[in-house]
Amino acid sequence: MSSISAKAGAMPAAPARRRSKIDRGHWVGLLYIAPAIVLVMVFFVIPLGMTAWMSLHNWPLMGQHRFIGLDNYVAITKDVRFWNALKFTGYYTVIVTIAIFAVAFPLALFVEKPRPMMGVYRTAFFMPVVVGFASASLLWAWLLNVDSGLFSPAAQELGLTEKRFNLIATFNPAFWSIIVMVVWKVAGFTMVILMTGLQSIPTELQEAAKIDGANAWQRFRSITFPLMRRTVALALILSVAGSILAFDQFYILLRGGPRNSTITAVYWIFNQSFVSFKLGYGAALSMVLLVILVVLSLIQLRLLRNPEGT
């Protein structure tokens, strides 16, 4: 009896308090997020809508813009240089992602063990990550320079090449130089992400497999890798998205050369929008790139959410 009355006494108080919290929250909560919402609206949502809108126009920097329907998109289908840029971007993305994983995975396995000095090595491998892409590109532009740089003169002095070899004069050496630079710059980042995945695997599993006589490769294939699928998928998303949007290193190091062979998708959009000032056409190109990226992220998010699928 007394317990019921106590409950009854408590009842009216609880909803009243909750209601007052909702009332307060209705306005106060919105106030707290208002600055963020305003920024995201003005500098993200509206520009996004405008990109779609501008892509239907002939929009020069100066003078009137004119509605032209889907003409820009029709022009894109015939824009060979854009398709070449997309092809090159795809090629670069595949190669650089493989290269990053080929370096980052062994590094993660190496530094993951809780032993002395591993923290120091981890920090060392990670240092290039915090240096910006612009700084890294300017640094490597110097290292790769044929006269004042490091690699060509060093190769000559070591007797590896007879003359000084200009690494950025032809496509293949230039492309692979960029790959090496990007791996140097990014591998530490992927390593840390993979490491968090490795560390979340219970050590008992590895121990049990060891006792059962599984060798290192068998343990990696049947325990480590399957349990890391989510982490691997995440590292993959970040690497792929970052590579598709690559610009800095190709602009600073190669200026799209040799012979415009290293122009990426973003580089081509930059050229059309801010060098030729075809803003409408640039917007249409941006929409194409945007759709490609969103579709890729959605596919990869599905992989992340459903690690057991397939």
Next chain:
Amino acid sequence: MATTTRTRERSIGSLIAEHGTGIILSLLFIAPIVWAILSTFKPRSEARLPPIPPWPTTGFSIDNYLTLDTFGAGLSHSAQNSIFVAVSSVVLTAIISLLAGYGFSRFRFPFKNLFFILILSTIMIPFQSILTPIFLILSWLGLQNTLTGLVLVYVTLQMPFSIFMMRNAFDAVPKEIEEAARIDGATNVALLTKVMLPLVWPGVVTVGLFAFLNTWNEFLAALVLMTDQSKFTLPIMMTAVQSGRFGAVDWGAVQAGVTIMMIPCLILFLLLQRFYIRGLTAGAVK
């Protein structure tokens, strides 16, 4: 007895192999940075020659740094621009994401989830694809070619990560602490600054650190939006120097500029490493 010696021998051998590998790999990753920094102290005459060895051989000099101020508006001017942009972005990002994180964590209001998803989903859309309209909007707002405009764009780009971090930071604080403070009569502002801020401070440092590194190093938006030389940030200025815009390419000066750009990032990272890793893993674990 025999077996113990053998295992000990093997473990010493594997220890040497392990640390040998670790040291060699570490040197490989650090070498380009060290090489660039050492070579900046070569005298002008030496700067054009290949950096073998990297350290100055004919006397120590800081001329490479001094010449930087002769290019265009001068490097110290670009450095001031960069510092202004990075510091303002850090402060604004921290304040705005602190408020929003608190709002999303502690209040209920209409369309809350919609707003949250809206902010987070911007991370899926590359800002590279919306630069043209941003350029136009800034000029409509009278902010074209201003560092303030660039800061606002940068802060917006930091929002999804920062708000996600801050909401999680607030979520981790038990509600009882707040209720106790409220009973003691703390106002909303006092509650946030005096009670909550110290508890979510690690999150604020993480958010600020990422904001600094990203804005200090950002290239494309600054290249597109800052067309006037007096508004160049360091990466844009140094690229102009490297492209020969101010005469023959002066590699000594370029590496001095690169050093100036790298040092703050490296120092901040070494000091605040655990906050950086916390940010990375927070994103990774979700």
